[in-house]
Amino acid sequence: MNTIVGTVMIDCNDLDGMVAFWSQLLHLDEKARYPDYVWLDRICEHGPALAFQRVPEARQGKNRIHLDLIDENLEETELRVITLGGAKVADHSMGDFHWKVLADPEGNVFCVSEPH
Numbered sequence: 001m002n003t004i005v006g007t008v009m010i011d012c013n014d015l016d017g018m019v020a021f022w023s024q025l026l027h028l029d030e031k032a033r034y035p036d037y038v039w040l041d042r043i044c045e046h047g048p049a050l051a052f053q054r055v056p057e058a059r060q061g062k063n064r065i066h067l068d069l070i071d072e073n074l075e076e077t078e079l080r081v082i083t084l085g086g087a088k089v090a091d092h093s094m095g096d097f098h099w100k101v102l103a104d105p106e107g108n109v110f111c112v113s114e115p116h
Contacts (some may be wrong), residue, residue: 002012003101004048005047005048005111006049007028007039007049007050007051007052008048008049008050008067009038009051009052009053009055010022010050010051010052010053010108011052011053011055011059012052012053012054012106013015013054013055013056013058014062014105014106015036015038015052015053015054016112017085017105017106018104018105018106019038019040020084021084021085021086021104022040022050022052022104023040024042025080025081025086026043026050026069026085028041028043028050029041031049036053036054037051037052037053037054038051038052039051045095054100057108059106059108059114062109063108065068066108066109066110066111067110067111068099068111068112069110069111069112069113070112070113070114070115071112071113071114072114072115074098074099074100074112074114075113077100077102077112078100078102078112081102081103081104081112082090082098083103084105085105086102086103086104086105087102087103087107088100088101088102088103089101089102089103089109097112097113098114099112099113100109100112100113
């Protein structure tokens with residue numbers, strides 16, 4: 001069997017807040033819950049699940065791994081992120097490729113670009 005990514009696990013302090021943000025942003029249902037862990041459905045049919053684990057320490061510095069999301073309407077996605085409690089970090093371009101760096105309510109950055 002080949003090794004695959006089954007779950008992307010995100011450490012967080014506010015478990016319920018992070019689950020609410022990401023489940024609403026990505027339209028994912030909660031699949032399993034334990035005292036300090038929550039798994040959401042798979043991100044796509046054969047993709048990994050998104051999950052969260054409560055940890056006592058706050059995030060320090062820039063996260064070393066982040067999600068790159070794809071959406072046809074970058075401005076609408078930015079507005080949804082802000083409405084859900086996240087924040088805009090930056091806009092970037094390389095030639096005709098454009099993306100936004102956004103952050104969830106705990107400051108974990110992620111990118112959103114149009115399909116390319």
